[in-house]
Amino acid sequence: MNVLATHLDLRFTRQAFGFGAGRMSKANDPLAAEFDRCVLAVAASSDREAFAELYGHFAPRVKGYLARLGAPLNLAEDLAQETMITVWRKAAMFDPSRASASTWIFTIARNLRIDRFRREKAADTFELDPSEAQDHPPGADITMIADERDERIHSALGSLSAEQLTIVQLAFFEDRPHSEISRTLGLPLGTVKSRVRLALGHLRTLLADLQ
Amino acid sequence: MSSLHHPSDETLVRLAAGMLVGGPSIVVSAHLAGCAACRDAVGLFEAVGGVLLEQTAPSGDIPDGLARVRAAIERGPEPATTQRLPRRPPNLPNDIVWPAALGHSEFANWRWLAPGIRVSKSIDGELRLLRVAPGKSLLRHGHSGLEWTYIMAGSFVDGRARFRPGDICEVDGDIDHRPVIGDEEDCICLIAAEGNARPHGLIGRVHQVIFNT
Ligand SMILES: [Zn+2]
Numbered sequence: 546m547n548v549l550a551t552h553l554d555l556r557f558t559r560q561a562f563g564f565g566a567g568r569m570s571k572a573n574d575p576l577a578a579e580f581d582r583c584v585l586a587v588a589a590s591s592d593r594e595a596f597a598e599l600y601g602h603f604a605p606r607v608k609g610y611l612a613r614l615g616a617p618l619n620l621a622e623d624l625a626q627e628t629m630i631t632v633w634r635k636a637a638m639f640d641p642s643r644a645s646a647s648t649w650i651f652t653i654a655r656n657l658r659i660d661r662f663r664r665e666k667a668a669d670t671f672e673l674d675p676s677e678a679q680d681h682p683p684g685a686d687i688t689m690i691a692d693e694r695d696e697r698i699h700s701a702l703g704s705l706s707a708e709q710l711t712i713v714q715l716a717f718f719e720d721r722p723h724s725e726i727s728r729t730l731g732l733p734l735g736t737v738k739s740r741v742r743l744a745l746g747h748l749r750t751l752l753a754d755l756q
Numbered sequence: 757m758s759s760l761h762h763p764s765d766e767t768l769v770r771l772a773a774g775m776l777v778g779g780p781s782i783v784v785s786a787h788l789a790g791c792a793a794c795r796d797a798v799g800l801f802e803a804v805g806g807v808l809l810e811q812t813a814p815s816g817d818i819p820d821g822l823a824r825v826r827a828a829i830e831r832g833p834e835p836a837t838t839q840r841l842p843r844r845p846p847n848l849p850n851d852i853v854w855p856a857a858l859g860h861s862e863f864a865n866w867r868w869l870a871p872g873i874r875v876s877k878s879i880d881g882e883l884r885l886l887r888v889a890p891g892k893s894l895l896r897h898g899h900s901g902l903e904w905t906y907i908m909a910g911s912f913v914d915g916r917a918r919f920r921p922g923d924i925c926e927v928d929g930d931i932d933h934r935p936v937i938g939d940e941e942d943c944i945c946l947i948a949a950e951g952n953a954r955p956h957g958l959i960g961r962v963h964q965v966i967f968n969t
Contacts, residue, residue: 593826600822605814612815622818629825634833643799648806655774655805662777691803698800698807716766717773717808738928745765752800 576602577692580646588636599646600629607654614658614718624661628654645691694755701751709744716741759791761923763904768794772801779882779948783904786855786946787924845876845885852909852944853921858883884947888912893936901951902928910943912936 583599586592607628611621631653639649702710708730712722719725723737732740763771763784770776771784788794843862844854861883866874872889888894890910905925912919912935919925937943 597822600825602814603809604818604821604825605816606809606812608818609812609815610809613812621815622821625818626821626825626828629821630828633825633829644803645806647810648803651805651809652802654809659774659777694800694803695807695810698803699811702804702807713769713804714808716769716775717805720775722766722770722775741766742764745769748804749765749797749800755800 577645577647577695581641581692584632584636584639584646584649585641587633588639596633599632599650603632603647603650604629607650610651610654611658616658620661624654624657627657631657641691643691645695647695648691697752697755701748704751705744705747708740709747712741712744713748716745759787759920759922759924761917761919761925762791762794763787763924763926765797767902767904767926768797769801769804772798772805779878780902780904780950782857782861782883783906783946783948784924785857786906786908787922789856790922848944849909849942855906855908855946858946882948886943886945886947888937888943890937890939890941890943893934901949902926903947903949903951906946908944908946910941911938912943912945913938 580599580602583592583595586595587599604625608621608625611624612618616624628650632650635653639646644652702713705713711729712726715722715725715729722741723734726732726737726741727734730740767776767780767784771781776784788798842859844858845863845866847866848854862879863876863883863885864879866876866887869875872892873894874887876885876887877883885908888910903926905919905927907919907921907923907925909921911921914925914935918938
């Protein structure tokens, strides 16, 4: 069913996703706040330098993410380019109190990818009304909330067991995750469902206060 | 109206990841519109996606990428593609809340399926609306894949629980059940399924029941 998921590289490791040592957490990482600021600057004044900064950081990551989903190189590039064009055009809809720049750009890439493969624009149906998104003016203090949330998620993912981390990642990278979980982790299909429930339940418990 | 029955975490994470598409994503989105708890969960899982994106190793540069993006921006937006007009099946109850998630869906007229049971399919084949008279019961067998039912009006009991408007009934291959429609009014629900092409979903099985008994 899903063309992109068929060539998935399943060698998920902590290292591949940077959950090991060596990467700064977001609180010590001024980049998250900087990217929020860049999107706001694009929205406020069509700031070309801010956009170039966003492009330099996110275009190669969106391309890499889509390639991980199995997209051929030219398609991954194409969708990464489209994602950045949408970042420019929809910058005014970015609400830093709701999502960090990386989460917002993730949802744009996700929706474009779905649109490419489906006639229906199903993903738009759960995008919130932009008028609702703008009901509080963004400020530096509010910006912290979504960035802090990302930092918490980052450390929560890092504290999952290897098996649970793989389960969460497969949910993002596999169209039919159960058979892949079964194959990757060597679990019988019958137990996969309960392991998925446990892994997601554990993640939500770790992040309960964020919801 | 706060819901008692929600999609599974796995369904919500797949929606956030872009892995739940077509009819199932529309049925689940109809529930999200009225359920803040599930919207928050999807927001959280989207942030997990943002973190995964952030952690993805950057791939090689895109040749002339920024220049080409700038040129596309200069050219201005693409002309909007024409959307299909939404169309509801006729003779719905006046007080029914039509989910915003169905904004692009076009439904055929009601078709008689059995006494007290009518169905309307979306023209893309992704969704089915089922309308069943009060007190009716549907024989229901196992499933070939996951199936999501969003209750728009009325109610049903399936042996595990009572499902009311706003609820999602998510069932998977290994559950057998036998929904009985509540006495109060017609039960109208929106159904989508994933899985094999064998006569799937509630409708297929209603057919089987009707023609096999
Ligand atoms: Zn819910």
